[in-house]
Each structure stands twice: as C-alpha cells, then as structure tokens.
Amino acid sequence: MLALTAGCSKDNDSDSIGNYSYTGSVADSIDMGTSVEWASHNLGATVEGDSGVYVSWAGASSLLSKYWGKGWRLPTETEVKELFDSCTVTWDTVLNSRSIAIAGYQFTARNGNVLFLPASGVSLTGSDSLTNLSTYGYYWLSEKHGSFLNAAYSFAFSQDNSDMYGITTTNVSVGLNVRPVRGE
Numbered sequence: 001m002l003a004l005t006a007g008c009s010k011d012n013d014s015d016s017i018g019n020y021s022y023t024g025s026v027a028d029s030i031d032m033g034t035s036v037e038w039a040s041h042n043l044g045a046t047v048e049g050d051s052g053v054y055v056s057w058a059g060a061s062s063l064l065s066k067y068w069g070k071g072w073r074l075p076t077e078t079e080v081k082e083l084f085d086s087c088t089v090t091w092d093t094v095l096n097s098r099s100i101a102i103a104g105y106q107f108t109a110r111n112g113n114v115l116f117l118p119a120s121g122v123s124l125t126g127s128d129s130l131t132n133l134s135t136y137g138y139y140w141l142s143e144k145h146g147s148f149l150n151a152a153y154s155f156a157f158s159q160d161n162s163d164m165y166g167i168t169t170t171n172v173s174v175g176l177n178v179r180p181v182r183g184e
Contacts, residue, residue, distance in 0.1 A: 051120035054175030123175030
C-alpha cells in the first residue's frame with residue numbers, strides 16, 4: 001500500500017497507522033451556506049491543493065477520531081449533493097504545498113466563501129502508485145453499503161463528467177481521500 005506523509009501537525013505529532021505515515025493538522029472550517037461546515041483541506045493535508053492521506057474507509061474514521069477530535073466526520077451523500085447544488089462549481093487549478101499545480105473543483109458559496117477539492121486520484125489496494133492524479137477526485141462518504149460487506153459509498157468527479165459528480169460503491173480497502181465535515 002502507498003505510504004504518504006503530509007507535512008503539518010497541530011502538535012508536531014506523527015504516527016504510523018498500518019502502512020500509512022500520518023502527520024496532519026486540524027483544518028479550519030468553512031461555511032459554504034450548507035447544513036454542515038466543510039474542512040478547509042483534506043485529512044492529512046497542509047493546504048487546499050494537497051491530496052492528504054489515501055486511506056481505507058475504516059482508516060478514515062480512525063484518523064478523524066484520533067487526530068481531529070469530536071465533531072469532524074465523513075460527509076453523507078446528502079451533504080455532498082447540497083454542496084454541489086448550493087454553490088457555483090468550476091474546474092480550476094491551485095498550487096499544492098510543493099508548488100505543483102493540481103486540478104480540481106472550486107466551489108464558491110453564495111456568501112463568497114471558497115472551497116477547493118483536489119482531483120487527487122486513487123491508491124488501489126496493493127499498489128504503490130496513484131491512478132488518475134489531477135484528473136479524477138475520489139472521496140469517502142459516511143455510509144457503508146448495505147448489501148456488500150466490503151463496500152462503502154464514495155463520490156467521484158472529473159472535468160469530463162457532465163453530471164459534475166457521481167456516487168459510487170468502492171471496496172473499503174481502497175485508498176481514497178477524505179474531506180471532513182462537522183455539524184448536525
């Protein structure tokens with residue numbers, strides 16, 4: 001599995017969880033005019049353009065609980081739909097912490113606040129490389145699939161997706177990104 005380290009820590013603590021090396025900071029929350037506040041960056045990232053950690057579905061909840069504390073969680077499908085429906089969404093490029101341009105969706109809320117979701121690709125099970133970097137974004141949702149024991153829901157997006165995003169069923173061991181929310 002891919003081992004990634006993100007740069008900044010709220011207490012300069014780092015930890016290894018499975019094959020992941022995690023150093024991260026709690027994000028600021030952004031009011032996007034929706035029912036929840038969105039994290040300003042991905043779990044394990046330092047700025048909005050960083051991918052953060054690529055983590056399994058169960059690993060996402062463990063990292064959020066351990067490092068971000070109470071209140072932060074994975075978004076629901078309804079909350080993602082609300083974000084897309086209530087904001088102006090454009091495909092854009094920002095610089096990550098290494099000054100490398102990464103593409104993704106920029107959301108502009110009616111209140112003027114801006115949120116960027118990088119198209120950070122995916123880390124497939126047993127793979128040491130990323131797929132679809134700066135082309136597709138894959139993020140975990142909070143719901144586990146009811147019929148398949150090893151599956152949970154995620155949302156995916158790309159510049160070419162005419163529907164802007166799609167809800168998918170993903171094997172829980174695949175490494176996806178996490179953009180936490182808090183509230184409700």
